[in-house]
Amino acid sequence: KDIITPLEQLMVEKEGYLQKAKIADGGKKLRKNWSTSWIVLSNQKIEFYKESKQQALSNLKTGQKPECLDLCGAHIEWTKEKSSRKNVFQGLLWHCQDGKMEFHPQDVHKAITTVSGNEFLLQSDIDFIILDWFHAIKNAIDRLPKD
Numbered sequence: 001k002d003i004i005t006p007l008e009q010l011m012v013e014k015e016g017y018l019q020k021a022k023i024a025d026g027g028k029k030l031r032k033n034w035s036t037s038w039i040v041l042s043n044q045k046i047e048f049y050k051e052s053k054q055q056a057l058s059n060l061k062t063g064q065k066p067e068c069l070d071l072c073g074a075h076i077e078w079t080k081e082k083s084s085r086k087n088v089f090q091g092l093l094w095h096c097q098d099g100k101m102e103f104h105p106q107d108v109h110k111a112i113t114t115v116s117g118n119e120f121l122l123q124s125d126i127d128f129i130i131l132d133w134f135h136a137i138k139n140a141i142d143r144l145p146k147d
């Protein structure tokens, strides 16, 4: 099994702003509300900050945490049905717990059947920006060890 060290976990692969709408939380459908989110992709997780990067960094000092989702067992795909906007993809992911992963890779199947996920949409009007994000997230998911 691949061992992912804490140092590697911290490595930021991509960060930037995208339009984000969360459409389900813990399996419960939410009213769609698009907003700009600063997104930080590392090799095992993705974090969504509600604020600008600058604001988010100063909030970190005061202990405010972003929404952290585990890429292990995550799934993303393009969708035309879930929004009238162009360039939208959807993701189904699980929450990280206290910065740690909620499940070990070998437990992912168990997790999928016992825990309801979070569904969100990501969008940009600019084609290359959304394409870069899609591939960066997909690559990060595909690189994680499977059981």
Ligand code: I3P
Binding pocket: 031, 032, 034, 082, 083, 084, 085
């Ligand atoms: C929603 C809002 C969203 C829209 C959504 C609407 O209305 O207009 O922008 O999603 O469409 O329901 P409200 O602000 O009243 O909640 P898109 O922009 O992604 O199409 P939906 O219900 O078809 O998801």
